[in-house]
Amino acid sequence: xxxxxxxxxxxxxxxxxxxxxxxxxxxxxxxxxxxxxxxxxxxxxxxxxxxxxxxxxxxxxxxxxxxxxxxxxxxxxxxxxxxxxxxxxxxxxxxxxxxxxxxxxxxxxxxxxxxxxxxxxxxxxxxxxxxxxxxxxxxxxxxxxxxxxxxxxxxxxxxxxxxxxxxxxxxxxxxxxxxxxxxxxxxxxxxxxxxxxxxxxxxxxxxxxxxxxxxxxxxxxxxxxxxxxxxxxxxxxxxxxxxxxxxxxxxxxxxxxxxxxxxxxxxxxxxxxxxxxxxxxxxxxxxxxxxxxxxxxxxxxxxxxxxxxxxxxxxxxxxxxxxxxxxxxxxxxxxxxxxxxxxxxxxxxxxxxxxxxxxxxxxxxxxxxxxxxxxxxxxxxxxxxxxxxxxxxxxxxxxxxxxxxxxxxxxxxxxxxxxxxxxxxxxxxxxxxxxxxxxxxxxxxxxxxxxxxxxxxxxxxxxxxxxx
Amino acid sequence: xxxxxxxxxxxxxxxxxxxxxxxxxxxxxxxxxxxxxxxxxxxxxxxxxxxxxxxxxxxxxxxxxxxxxxxxxxxxxxxxxxxxxxxxxxxxxxxxxxxxxxxxxx
Numbered sequence: 001x002x003x004x005x006x007x008x009x010x011x012x013x014x015x016x017x018x019x020x021x022x023x024x025x026x027x028x029x030x031x032x033x034x035x036x037x038x039x040x041x042x043x044x045x046x047x048x049x050x051x052x053x054x055x056x057x058x059x060x061x062x063x064x065x066x067x068x069x070x071x072x073x074x075x076x077x078x079x080x081x082x083x084x085x086x087x088x089x090x091x092x093x094x095x096x097x098x099x100x101x102x103x104x105x106x107x108x109x110x111x112x113x114x115x116x117x118x119x120x121x122x123x124x125x126x127x128x129x130x131x132x133x134x135x136x137x138x139x140x141x142x143x144x145x146x147x148x149x150x151x152x153x154x155x156x157x158x159x160x161x162x163x164x165x166x167x168x169x170x171x172x173x174x175x176x177x178x179x180x181x182x183x184x185x186x187x188x189x190x191x192x193x194x195x196x197x198x199x200x201x202x203x204x205x206x207x208x209x210x211x212x213x214x215x216x217x218x219x220x221x222x223x224x225x226x227x228x229x230x231x232x233x234x235x236x237x238x239x240x241x242x243x244x245x246x247x248x249x250x251x252x253x254x255x256x257x258x259x260x261x262x263x264x265x266x267x268x269x270x271x272x273x274x275x276x277x278x279x280x281x282x283x284x285x286x287x288x289x290x291x292x293x294x295x296x297x298x299x300x301x302x303x304x305x306x307x308x309x310x311x312x313x314x315x316x317x318x319x320x321x322x323x324x325x326x327x328x329x330x331x332x333x334x335x336x337x338x339x340x341x342x343x344x345x346x347x348x349x350x351x352x353x354x355x356x357x358x359x360x361x362x363x364x365x366x367x368x369x370x371x372x373x374x375x376x377x378x379x380x381x382x383x384x385x386x387x388x389x390x391x392x393x394x395x396x397x398x399x400x401x402x403x404x405x406x407x408x409x410x411x412x413x414x415x416x417x418x419x420x421x422x423x424x425x426x427x428x429x430x431x432x433x434x435x436x437x438x439x440x441x442x443x444x445x446x447x448x449x450x451x452x453x454x455x456x457x458x459x460x461x462x463x464x465x466x467x468x
Numbered sequence: 469x470x471x472x473x474x475x476x477x478x479x480x481x482x483x484x485x486x487x488x489x490x491x492x493x494x495x496x497x498x499x500x501x502x503x504x505x506x507x508x509x510x511x512x513x514x515x516x517x518x519x520x521x522x523x524x525x526x527x528x529x530x531x532x533x534x535x536x537x538x539x540x541x542x543x544x545x546x547x548x549x550x551x552x553x554x555x556x557x558x559x560x561x562x563x564x565x566x567x568x569x570x571x572x573x574x
Contacts, residue, residue, distance in 0.1 A: 006490055074566055119529065142529040152502035158546040165544050168509070173527040177485070178505040182492050186485050186506070194531075274499040326558060333559035334566075374546035382549030393554045407554045411562060 002192070009188050017302060020191040020198035022115050025303040032441065033432050034448035035304055041247075045204035045306070046107060048251055051212050054110045058138045060102045061212050063094040065220035065364070070334035075354045078412050085230070085357035087350050089331075090217050090366045093339050096138075097166065098370025100213055101131035104201060104240065107209035109135040112197035118142060119196040123187045123301060125149065125160045126284050127342070127369055132199045133170035143167075144196065146187050149176040151277045158383050159283045159341075162374030179277045184301060201240050202300040202307050210244020215252035217245075217364050228254035229364040231353065233346040236261035236316070237289035239297060239309035245366055246312030258314045262349035263290035265318040265417065266401045278387050279402035281321050281380045285345040290316075294424060296431040297452075310428060310453050317349040317416035320399035322406040324348045325377045327414065339368035341375065352416040381405065425453045429463040439468050471519050473512045473540045480509050480542040481525055481535030508533055509542060 002008075018024065028040040046054065055061045068087045076084040095102035105122075109132065112120045119142030122132040129145035136143035145167045149160045156176075164174045175190070177183050191198055200206065214232075221229045232249065234242040246259045266286040269276040280286070294313070297305040324341060327348040332338045347365045354363050373379060381391050390404045396413050398406045408414060432449065433439055441449070441464065443457075450457045473479050486504040510525030510533065517523035517537045524534050 006486065006492060070566070074562070077566065077569065144529065150505070150507070152499075152505075156546070158549075161544060161546040165546075168528070171528060173529045173531065174509070176507040178502065180491065180495055180499050180504050182486055182495070182504050185492070186504075270496050272494075272499055273496045274502055325555065329555055329558040330562060333562065373544075373548050376548055377555055378552050379547060379549035381552045381555065382547075391552065391554060393557070407558070409561075410565065 004189055006182065006185055009185050012192070013188060014303065016188050016192050017198065020196070021200060021203055021302060022111070023203065028304060030444055030448070032445045033436055034445045037308065037451070040304065041204050041207070041306060045208035048211055048215055048248065051107055051208050055103060055106045055209070055212060058096065058106050058135055060095055060106045061216060064091045065089070065217060065224065066091055066337070067224070068335050071330060071351065074334065074411055075351060076359070079355040082359055083355060083357065084359050085354040085361040085363050087347070087354055087363045087365060088221065088224070088229070089347065089368060090213065090364060091337070092213070092343065092367040093370045097127070097130040097134035097170070099127035099131060099342070100210065100241065100367045101126070101128040102134065103209040103213055104128065104206040105131035105135040105199065105209070107205040108132070108197070108199040108203065109139050109141060111205050112199065113139045113141060115197070117195070117197035119144065119194060120199040121146065121187065121190055121194065121196045122199040123183060124201065126163060128201055129163055129172070130166040130170065133167040133172035136172065137170045142196070143172040144175060144190060144194070145172050146175045146183060146190065147177065148179060148183050150178050152178055152274050155278055157278060157283055158374035158379050162372065179272065179274045181272050187301070198301070200300070200302045201238055202302050202305045204306045207240055207244045207247070207306040210240060211248035211251060213366060214245040214248020217366055218249055218252040218254045221362065221364060225362055228257050230357070230361040231258045231260055231363040233260045233262050233350045233353065233363060233365050235285040235342050235346040235367060236263050236309065237284045237286065237293065238300070239293045239307035241367065242309045243307045243312060259312050260349065260353065261290065261309065261313045261316040262346040262416070263287045263316070263318055264321055264324055264345050269402045276402060278383070279389060281384045281389070281405060282324070282341060285342045287318065291424070295427040296435060308452055310425060311451065312454070313421070316419035316421060316424060317353065318419060319345060319348040319352070319416055320396050320406070321401065322399050323396045323408060323414050325381065325405070326407050327351060328377050330411070337368070338371055338376070340371055341377070341380070342369045343367040348414060349416045351411070352414050425455060426463045426466065428453055429460065430467055433467055439464065472516055473537060474516050475512055475514060477512050478509065478541055479512050479525060479537055480507055480539040481523065481533065482507050482538045483535040507538070508535065
């Protein structure tokens, strides 16, 4: 009988992971913080063509790109003359399980099947669970999804409960846990006991799967407008959506397209807090994941995270919960598309951004997700009310995560807040100092950080000096 | 709802994965006071069991798992929520705005 104490299981982490993802990450290690990211992506991942073939096998991708004509009319109305860019929406809800996560799951489950694993496991409270369950069903593999679902009162987050229902509908076993990062501990035990494949969100397979989203939307934009999009806005959480989309755009030749991250501002709420758990009205696409994963990507469930958002992120815009609920209504009422909430975070930022851009410019919001019980705004706002959160109409600047959700009175009130990229990149360097427990980094490590942050080595040195 | 489940019936079990004293050092104070709990659905894999009793289930993928029986034929309780006045007003207001503009428009 194995010793399954917390400390003991955690100490077996690398051994368990090697077995469960079939990647020898040590091959890509260089020194300290530095590893060969592109070599890992090239050797372990798949090419765009290969991913497209894999995804076609299980009907993933090729989703419609929709011009939001009514919303664009509204934007023109609230923009200065000559301003008001056109927004296009990539309707990823058209994927088999209802979100872009099918792209990631398709490649991971393919990889699991190819190497003879009998089943797949994913630790996720989001759409990714449904995606893995759906893809596993299509390829005849067993599937376990591990979710953080309930607080200590046994009260479930409706959005997560809905995802459990979806996973069970696709034939997966759904393990539901109370709040806490030790979910990972139990996840390791399950991997060891079952010998299943870890369909992590953060392997090169998962990221390669999203690259087709970038290349597809670029092709569709050229067909519709004659050029690549000027801006692509990506709802940002763990960083895989942004990394994969940006890489796909680059591979497709859209080198001038600006990559804009968007998250719901949940500052002040602690992600591992039992008390705060059900005071969040968004379960993903928020700063609680977006900032930690951008500034320390290797916190994920694999030794080296293939999602490295700061390599590709040009700007990072925050919106409030109230504004995003408002925009979700606009999408339903003006465009006849009931979707979200996840993709609507980026739509919200895009509406605000479009007002500042020239009328001949284009913005792509690159995902939607299926909605329904537990996920739609009335479900989330009813739940917020039950948890003592005030819901009202007013000035969105009065939004206070976990306390007050303020829906705008007018579309004019939708305004993103710009995050300071220099500050975020400095946080990354601070995290490096903390996690590697040193202030002196070798030239190789500095060069790696410069690539990871898309800045010069000189700039990394200056950030290090400012921390010391 | 019957208090007793019979073999093959769809049930929910509960177990404690970590007691408060066994939790990771990094968890916030409020969380560290609670155990890490687990819930799982499956088919009862013994002749019968009563709510609150230890039992064994077979999950949909065939794993045997032991825990305390908490629910018989558990159902999903999440919903579309109640009508939210603030949401209901958005559609009509924004349509009017597109047609006529708002009062502060010059």
